[in-house]
Amino acid sequence: MAKTHTRYVCQECGRVTASYMGKCPQCGSFNSMVEEVIHDEPVSKGGTVRGLTGRSAPRSIGDISSDAEDRIHLPIGEFARVLGGGIVPGSIVLVGGDPGIGKSTLLAQMAMEMAATQRVLYVSGEESERQIKMRAVRLNGQKELPKNLLLVTETNLETIFNHIHEVKPDLLIVDSIQTVYLSNMDSSAGSVSQVRECASQLRELAKTSNISVFVIGHVTKEGTIAGPRVLEHIVDTVLYLEGDRFQVYRLLRSVKNRFGPTSEVGVFEMREGGLEEVTNPSEAFLAERMINAAGSAIAVTMEGTRPILVEIQGLTSPTQFGNARRTANGVDFNRLLLITAVLTRRMGLKLSEQDVFVNVVGGLQI
Known part of the structure; x- marks a missing residue:
């Protein structure tokens, strides 16, 4: 008979303790x-061993086929740039971002573009099929919706796998990893154990069936992916x-990529018809800049493999308080303090009596 015991798991970092703590150590x-x-299941001698495949055998590296290295063409150029040139078959990609930033919109656009040549299954645990179609109609404009794009609203991972075996898609999109769950686990959807196990099974699916999997992940207030760190x-x-x-x-922005360069950046513009590519970001960021305006300067920043020109605005104002304020938008706060200290020390500017505001136009982080 299986034994049961209780444990407490931190939903931020995954720390496990035997008793409840108000603050995670x-x-x-x-x-x-x-x-x-x-539930501690008894170990059976004839039990199967969990792995990517049912059986494995060592092979010479020269005997392994490399056909899977061919990438799938992605019509969205900026998205393909960040992925390293296209979609790698059998890969699993995690897309994170703040609420309302456009994660579902971007992947819905990608699904409709890929459905022209691939069979795509879009699984949503947050929206109904009717809501997804409403977004697709808005993004697709007057074009006909692709027949190879299949929608399903489901959160049970076992049921999702059944749909995958029936449909046999080339591309799978899950929105989001925090909403799916395994019924054989007692914890609720979005918990550390559920997110870890669901992600592991999706990875096994991608590696064994050569299906490309895209997963949307929520972020915490600190800007990191919600759930255990092992998810990344x-x-x-x-x-x-x-x-x-x-x-x-x-x-x-790419922060991890096993099949391409990291720190690569793709730029999009949010419009009524969805996210549109910005092929020349420098022109877009400097379009509304006033020539020779006081407090405005152009800086060159390297984002991935291409330089981008951005406008940086600076303003000082006499402080009304005992301690002057320092406000940075798009610039690292410690860098602003360093520049302020250098100007005060080397240039003789009395910035200790001035509030300093710095802004990067366009919402760019440099």
């Missing part, structure tokens, strides 16, 4: 410990969709 988060009931180690590529919600520009 590892990450310092408050009220993040969630109770989980663990499980997947092959980690992408972040960044930008100011009140600005029209979005940046798709």
Whole structure:
């Protein structure tokens, strides 16, 4: 008979403790410990061993076929740039970003573009099929919706696998990893154990069936992917969709890529018809700049493999308080403090009595 015991798992960092703690000793988060009931199954001698395949055998590296290295063409050029030139068959990609930044919109556009040549299954745990179609109609304009794009609203991972075996898609999109769950686990969807196990099974699916899997992930208030840190180690590529919600520009940034360069950036503009590529970001960021305006300067920043020209605005104002304020938007706060200290020390500017404001136009982070 299986034995059961209780443990408490931090939903921020995955720390496991035997008793409840109001503050996690590892990450310092408050009220993040969630109770989980663990069933210890008896070990059987004839039991199967979990792995990517049912059986494995060592082979010479020269005997292994390399046909899978051919990438699948992605019509969205900026997206393909960030991935390293296209979609690698059998890869699993994690896309994260703030709520409302455009993650679902970007992957819906990619699904419709890829459905012209591939069979695509879009699994949503957050929206109904009717809501997804409404977005697809808005993004597709007057064009006919692709027949190879299949939609399903489901959160049970076992049921999703049944749909995959029936449909046999070439591309799978899951929105989002925090909503799917395994029924044989007692913890709720979005918990550390559920996110870890669901991601592991999706990885096994991608590697064994050669299906490319795209997974949307929520982020915490600190800007990191919600769930265990091991989630980013499980997947092959980690992408972040960044930008100011009140600005029209979005940046798709690669922070991990096993099949291409990291730190590559794709630039998009949010419009009524969805996210449109910005092939010349420098022109877009400098389009509204006033010539010879006071407090405005042009800086060159390297984003991935291409330089981008951006406008940086600076303003000082006499402080009304005892301590002067330093406000940075798009620039690292510590860098602003360093520049302020250098100007005060070397240039003789009395910035200790001035509030300093620095802004990067377009919502870009440099």
